[in-house]
Amino acid sequence: xxxxxxxxxxxxxxxxxxxxxxxxxxxxxxxxxxxxxxxxxxxxxxxxxxxxxxxxxxxxxxxxxxxxxxxxxxxxxxxxxxxxxxxxxxxxxxxxxxxxxxxxxxxxxxxxxxxxxxxxxxxxxxxxxxxxxxxxxxxxxxxxxxxxxxxxxxxxxxxxxxxxxxxxxxxxxxxxxxxxxxxxxxxxxxxxxxxxxxxxxxxxxxxxxxxxxxxxxxxxxxxxxxxxxxxxxxxxxxxxxxxxxxxxxxxxxxxxxxxxxxxxxxxxxxxxxxxxxxxxxxxxxxxxxxxxxxxxxxxxxxxxxxxxxxxxxxxxxxxxxxxxxxxxxxxxxxxxxxxxxxxxxxxxxxxxxxxxxxxxxxxxxxxxxxxxxxxxxxxxxxxxxxxxxxxxxxxxxxxxxxxxxxxxxxxxxxxxxxxxxxxxxxxxxxxxxxxxxxxxxxxxxxxxxxxxxxxxxxxxxxxxxxxxxxxxxxxxxxxxxxxxxxxxxxxxxxxxxxxxxxxxx
Numbered sequence: 001x002x003x004x005x006x007x008x009x010x011x012x013x014x015x016x017x018x019x020x021x022x023x024x025x026x027x028x029x030x031x032x033x034x035x036x037x038x039x040x041x042x043x044x045x046x047x048x049x050x051x052x053x054x055x056x057x058x059x060x061x062x063x064x065x066x067x068x069x070x071x072x073x074x075x076x077x078x079x080x081x082x083x084x085x086x087x088x089x090x091x092x093x094x095x096x097x098x099x100x101x102x103x104x105x106x107x108x109x110x111x112x113x114x115x116x117x118x119x120x121x122x123x124x125x126x127x128x129x130x131x132x133x134x135x136x137x138x139x140x141x142x143x144x145x146x147x148x149x150x151x152x153x154x155x156x157x158x159x160x161x162x163x164x165x166x167x168x169x170x171x172x173x174x175x176x177x178x179x180x181x182x183x184x185x186x187x188x189x190x191x192x193x194x195x196x197x198x199x200x201x202x203x204x205x206x207x208x209x210x211x212x213x214x215x216x217x218x219x220x221x222x223x224x225x226x227x228x229x230x231x232x233x234x235x236x237x238x239x240x241x242x243x244x245x246x247x248x249x250x251x252x253x254x255x256x257x258x259x260x261x262x263x264x265x266x267x268x269x270x271x272x273x274x275x276x277x278x279x280x281x282x283x284x285x286x287x288x289x290x291x292x293x294x295x296x297x298x299x300x301x302x303x304x305x306x307x308x309x310x311x312x313x314x315x316x317x318x319x320x321x322x323x324x325x326x327x328x329x330x331x332x333x334x335x336x337x338x339x340x341x342x343x344x345x346x347x348x349x350x351x352x353x354x355x356x357x358x359x360x361x362x363x364x365x366x367x368x369x370x371x372x373x374x375x376x377x378x379x380x381x382x383x384x385x386x387x388x389x390x391x392x393x394x395x396x397x398x399x400x401x402x403x404x405x406x407x408x409x410x411x412x413x414x415x416x417x418x419x420x421x422x423x424x425x426x427x428x429x430x431x432x433x434x435x436x437x438x439x440x441x442x443x444x445x446x447x448x449x450x451x452x453x454x455x456x457x458x459x460x461x462x463x464x465x466x467x468x469x470x471x472x473x474x475x476x477x478x479x480x481x482x483x484x485x486x487x488x489x490x491x492x493x494x495x496x497x498x499x500x501x502x503x504x505x
Contacts, residue, residue, distance in 0.1 A: 029054055030063065037061040037086075046072055046095075052079035062089045064109075071095060074118070078102045085112050087132070094118060101125050108135045110155075117141050124148045131158050133178065140164060149173040154181050156201060163187055170194040172217070177204045186210060195219040200230075202283075203240055203262035212244035231256075238263050245269070248292070254278050259286050261306070268292050277301045282309050284329065291315060298322045305332050307351060313337075321347075328354050330373060343369070350376055362387070367415075367438070369393050372423070380404040387430055390438075392417030401425045413485025414438050414454045429485065431456040435502040438486075450490030453502060455482050460505035463489050465498050474501065 026043035027050075029036040036059045038050060048067065052059055061084040067073070068091040076090070080102040087109035090096060097118040103125050110132040113119065121144035122136065128148040133155040136142065142162045147154070149171040156178035159165065167190040168182065174194050179201035182188060188208045195217040205211055214225045224231050228245040231238055235255045241264045251274040252259070261283030264270065268291045277299040284306040287293065293316050298305070300322035307329035310316055316336040323344050330351035333341075338358045343350075345366040352373030355363070360383050365372075367390025374395070377383055383404045388411045401407050401423050410430035411418045415438065418427055435455040453461055460481050464474040477500070480487040 027051070027054070029057070029059065031057065032061065035060040037063045038066050039063045041067045041070075044072070046074040047077075048073060048075070049077045050079055050082065052081040060084065062086055064088055065091070068092060074098065076100070078105065080104050083107070083127075085109055087111055088114070091115060101128075103127055106130065108132055110134060111137070114138055120144065122146070124151075126150050131155055133157060134160065137161055147171055147174065152176070153199075154178060156180055157183065160184050166190065168192070170197060172196055175199060177201060180204060180206055183207055191215065193217060193220060193223060198222040200239055202260070203265055205230075205240055205242055206262060207243055207266055209243045211242050213242065241267055241270075243267060248272065250274070252276055252279065257281070259283060261285055262288065264290055266290070275299055275302075282306055284308055285311065288312055294318070296320075298325060300324050303327075305329055307331060308334070310336055327351075330354065331356060333358055349373075352376060353378055355380060361385070365389065365393070367391070371395055375399060375402055377404045377407065378402045380407070383407040385410060386425075388412070388415070391415045392419075392422060395423070399424050412436065412438065412454045413456050413482070414452045429456055435461045435482075435504060437500070437502060448490060448492055449494045450488055451500075453480055453482060453487045453489055454485060455504075456485040461487065462503050462505060463500060464503060465495075465500050467497050467499070469499055472499075479505070 026041055027038060028040040030039050036054055036057045038059060058081050060081055064086045065088045068088050070093045073093045073096050075098045077100045082102050083104050083106045085108045088111045090113050091111050092115040094117045096116045104127050105125055106127055107130045111134045113136045114134050115138045117140050119139050120141050123146040126148045129150050129152050131151055131154050135155060135158045137157050137160045140163050143164050145168055151174050153176035157180045159182050160180055161184035163186045165185050166187050169192045172194040173196055175196055176199035181204045183206035185208050188211045192215045212228050214230055216223050216225050222233055224233050228242045230240045235253055237258045237260060238256050239260045246269050249272040250270060254276045256279055258281045262285045264287045265285055266289045270290055271292045280301055282305055285308040288308050288311045291314050293313050295318045297320040302322050303324050304327045305325060309332045311331045311334045313336050319341060321344050324346050325344055326346055326348050328347060328350045331353040334353050334356040336358055338360060343366055345368050348368050349371045350369060353375045355377050357379040360380050362385040364387040370393050372393045372395040384406055386407055386409045388409060407425050409422045409425055409427045411427060412430050432455060435453055438452040438454050455461055460479055462476050463478045465477045466472040466474045478489060480489060
């Protein structure tokens with residue numbers, strides 16, 4: 001009979017297993033729509049087992065930064081009840097070697113396991129549909145990775161800088177890779193792209209210096225890989241020149257219309273790139289850090305050079321731009337080795353920092369340019385002369401020439417908008433050795449026709465005309481003497497078949 005109370009007590013304890021578990025005091029929770037989010041873990045143990053319930057409530061989330069920077073944490077068990085691992089939940093738990101994911105995890109948030117260097121193998125359950133930006137970034141010890149079939153997409157830089165990751169297979173149900181999803185994975189040698197991937201962000205394999213090709217599932221209708229270059233299926237868009245390629249020269253196929261942003265970024269081994277006349281557009285940073293490039297020719301088909309297109313191409317000394325380029329983006333040539341460049345008359349806009357830190361000594365800006373961005377010629381310490389063929393572009397109230405104090409801006413007589421200074425630098429009248437037509441000619445519109453003659457030497461100018469450029473016979477029409485460097489020539493009516501030229505007396 002003495003033993004009965006003990007038996008009853010043991011029975012009560014056993015029955016207690018059916019009641020909701022109460023978590024150790026190290027855990028702090030917040031209630032969220034009838035469930036719990038783990039907000040803080042103050043424990044110091046090397047092993048953490050997160051409870052599935054607490055005080056009658058189900059634990060469904062691990063909150064932001066809940067267990068971050070636990071440097072002595074080795075092992076974590078996440079219960080089946082948890083559906084969401086919040087942002088920075090385990091950031092910089094550098095000794096964490098093992099994570100047991102529950103079977104219900106759906107979302108892995110931003111930076112969730114960032115810098116967990118001790119992780120060597122990650123197996124994500126098939127419940128996971130979202131892998132957030134930088135989720136496993138800088139997990140340098142990671143050598144094995146099993147991705148879930150259910151994941152709709154892999155976030156930007158999700159596995160960036162996982163330098164020991166050697167092989168990755170993207171399951172067949174995954175739809176997208178974010179920007180730089182595996183960038184900096186310098187140990188990566190094998191990569192298989194599943195059949196359903198239809199969207200790829202900017203440079204998903206940037207700086208993957210051992211990756212020479214990507215195996216694309218034969219049933220994938222969106223992408224292809226040829227000669228170490230990732231394209232869309234029809235090879236009209238070039239997505240990425242893989243960093244494992246070590247060739248010194250590359251010719252872009254004639255089928256390519258678009259070169260994606262950062263397509264060649266960091267390809268330092270390339271010395272020569274041939275761009276065919278089919279290419280229409282370059283994305284931002286298309287050739288950034290191509291430090292081996294010395295010369296490049298942009299075909300007439302290209303209309304826009306995006307921001308940072310050739311930034312940090314430290315050996316680029318010569319570039320020939322096609323006649324249809326209209327826009328030079330921000331920092332497009334920042335820190336290149338250009339000592340001179342011809343800007344075509346098609347360009348209307350030059351972005352901020354476009355020539356920053358280039359060793360230019362002089363440059364001519366065509367009359368077509370109507371705007372200059374902030375710091376266009378910033379840190380161009382050798383720049384002495386900027387010759388502007390047209391009216392003062394917009395932006396003159398900003399510092400276009402910061403740290404280029406020796407540059408003088410020269411402008412033509414008859415052009416407008418110029419003051420004693422422009423963008424903080426002195427201006428001066430541009431004296432030409434020949435007369436110049438400022439605003440067109442060769443058959444005007446309306447009842448009359450005319451143009452402005454510029455010649456700062458104030459000498460006589462003869463306007464000549466002809467009607468056949470194939471076999472021209474030039475005849476004098478009028479003699480002018482510019483006043484203060486300009487004169488306006490006009491005729492009372494329009495002669496559509498007449499062409500004009502100038503010569504000095």
